[in-house]
């Protein structure tokens with residue numbers, strides 16, 4: 001069975017935007033994340049993006065536009081020497097009560113089914129409490145919260161119970177450097 005690293009998109013790989021990432025003009029890639037992804041590409045992990053994009057369900061942008069934006073991001077990551085094996089996106093608005101919008105585990109379990117992933121030996125990296133909750137609900141063994149994006153503010157909403165289950169790093173790169181040392 002494969003190991004995977006699940007990466008939230010906004011706040012982990014690119015800057016979070018309060019008014020949503022609506023077009024490529026809104027995409028601010030973290031340089032440190034590109035470095036981290038290049039280093040991750042050498043490791044035997046499937047690398048998955050798991051992202052909530054209610055901007056689609058709210059009718060602000062089309063599904064095809066959101067998918068094209070993800071594809072362009074993957075291409076930039078590849079040009080920088082990185083690799084993304086799959087992009088799993090929830091396009092629904094919160095009121096839809098779907099099974100895929102984090103904190104629900106649906107995106108992660110869908111990826112697990114597609115790739116035969118051992119979630120207990122896998123990693124979830126996110127900047128929001130809902131990322132940690134989705135990973136926990138899916139049974140992901142390693143929950144990493146980064147303080148880029150919304151992370152610093154979101155950390156204030158982490159209760160004692162959740163705090164005991166997560167590890168905090170200042171960025172995706174800081175986490176990946178630690179992962180490489182401790183492999």
Ligand SMILES: [Mg+2]
Pocket residue numbers: 008009010011012016126127128149
């Ligand atoms: Mg995020």
